[in-house]
Amino acid sequence: MERKIYIIFMVVVISLLFPHAVFADIGPKPSIKLIVLNPPEDEYYxxxxxxYDKKSSYSKIREYDGLNKDMIRILKEYHEDGWRPALVTGTRVPLFGKLTGQREGDSMVHNFSYVGTPDRFKVIIVEKSGKVTVSNDIIDRKAFKSIVYFDYATNRLWESSAVPAYIKQFIFTFTATLIVEGIILILFRFSLRKNLKPFIGANLITQILLTLVVYSAMYFAGSMAAFLIYIPFEIVILIIECKLYKKFLRQHSARRRVGYAVVANLTSFLLGMWAILQVWRFY
Structure with a gap:
């Protein structure tokens, strides 16, 4: 039975991976979404x-971009304690971004992305008046898709925590799984009332494991890593649930219990893959 389960999963995996196997650079890239709180009232970059030293550096900033030359000059001339501006002086590998941000409510948002996204950085602001502001803090980036806040009023810089996102993701996936697999349980003519404890218990265990493993991979390595880890890990989840349901579900034969586990997990697997691919699209 386990061999058949594995073959079914491999067929699904190959069909899902094949459309994405052509291009080497299709995966998401690291990024920083930098939100400036209490931004300057004056125009700023x-x-x-x-x-790190600039050798064979890439720069996306050009004089013909219509930027303020005096502000660019101030940025280029900044070099203190080994720190230098990444966009205007260049990075080892390409970094995409703009010196100007977009207003969102009372804050300004700046986006940086691609393989040159730094793991360690500070923030510098140059205003049209010539005023230079540098963050007091240094960020050692932890997240693949990092959200960082800079409070201009206090010069404080920090990276947002992953814990609230983990909790929110667990609540969503656990609830969705209970609904989907609960419907399938009823369709297999199991009594939800008689099997409530093993049903919730098995899903609680597997969803905690899934959140810790897959969404940790997404946080630290991106949705491509989560996509690749999710496939083999779901096989592990399937085997665990097959054993748990075979032993603890009441009513019907062992074969039907295992059959329910296979169908329920395949359905959850496909919905989970769809969800990860939707996240991938936005990166």
Whole structure:
């Protein structure tokens, strides 16, 4: 039975992976979404400060971009304690971003992305008046898709925590799984009332494991890593649930219990893959 389960999963996996196997650079890239709180009232440019030497550097900033030359000059001349602006002086590998941000409510948002996204950085702001502001803090980036806040009023810089996102994701996936697999349980003519404890218990265990493993991979390595880990890990989840349901579900034969586990997990697997691919699209 386990061999048949594995074959079914491999067929699904190959069919899902085949459309994405053509291009080497289709995966999501690291990024930083930098939110400036209490931003300057004056026009300003913002850059990331990096602390490595510029050799064979890439720069996306050009004089003909219509930027303020005096502000660019101030940025280019900044070099203190080994820190220098990444966009205007260049990075080892390409970094995409703009010196100007977009207003969202009372805050300004700046986006940086691609393989040159720094793991360690500070923030510098140069205003039209010539005023230069540098963050007091240094960020050692933890997340693949990092959200960082800079409070201009206090010069404080920090990266948002993953814990609230983990909790929110667990609540969503656990609830959705209970609904989907609960419907399938009833369709297999199991009594939900008689099997409530093993049903909730098995899903609680597997969803905690799934959240810790798959969504940790998404946080630290991106949705491509989560996509690749999710496939084999779901096989592990399937085997665990087959054994649990075979032993603890009441009513019907062992074969039907295992059959329910296979159908329920395949359905959850496909819905989970769809959800990860939807996240992938936005990166």
């Amino acid at each position: 913002l850059d990331l400060l990096v602390d």
